[in-house]
């Protein structure tokens with residue numbers, strides 16, 4: 353019998369790794385502010401898994417999650433924040449707001465992950481967002497965002513990844529399945545890219561186009577220039593290395609000023625206020 357599993361559960365199992373994200377934030381803070389980050393704003397938070405895991409990682413930590421989609425925030429409250437103790441839950445605040453206008457107490461760290469800011473396809477809008485992030489940080493605060501690139505990022509293609517059976521944080525079981533990332537269209541004139549996520553597996557009720565995104569594929573130099581224009585004083589780029597032995601990236605994020613010969617990559621930018 354095929355099992356029907358909520359698309360958010362499958363999404364998290366396929367693309368999110370909050371332990372890796374939190375370890376990177378700590379590394380960035382060791383390199384820049386030289387102190388432990390305590391307050392996080394997770395922009396485009398969706399299911400708010402990062403905000404949830406942030407407060408669970410240290411009793412001193414506070415998080416704000418920002419998303420404008422009420423049903424997703426309701427799902428986050430019911431299925432993610434509910435897994436916290438009452439005391440931990442009080443340290444997470446979910447705001448149904450547009451990240452362009454949101455106002456929270458100034459935080460140590462703002463994260464915009466899984467490329468969500470690429471929804472802003474006009475330069476002026478992305479600059480407005482980066483300015484608003486800048487003013488939402490404490491004096492030595494850091495903004496962390498990720499991006500993907502390389503020649504393969506502009507190709508119409510589908511890649512897949514096998515996800516083993518497991519259980520989510522609420523203990524909901526899911527069978528082994530395949531995650532598909534489809535780059536359906538790329539327009540060289542405005543760098544717009546249309547992507548879909550599908551989930552399929554022998555024991556899973558398939559979900560075609562479970563998520564779709566129309567983004568602008570911003571280049572790293574465009575982002576660095578805009579971040580500087582928004583006021584950030586230093587921008588570090590973190591890339592994974594390559595393992596010849598495994599024929600895949602080595603999973604270790606390192607600060608780099610040179611990165612050559614890769615067909616496809618994911619990078620993180622750390623922008624220091």
Ligand SMILES: C[S@@+](CC[C@H](N)C(=O)[O-])C[C@H]1O[C@@H](n2cnc3c(N)ncnc32)[C@H](O)[C@@H]1O
Pocket residue numbers: 367368395396397398399418419420421424449450451452465466468471
């Ligand atoms: C790709 S999901 C990100 C989920 C999660 N943060 C992650 O890292 O995988 C993008 C989310 O951004 C939200 N979103 C899109 N535009 C937004 C905006 N202007 N302000 C706030 N949230 C927005 C959507 O509702 C959606 O939940």
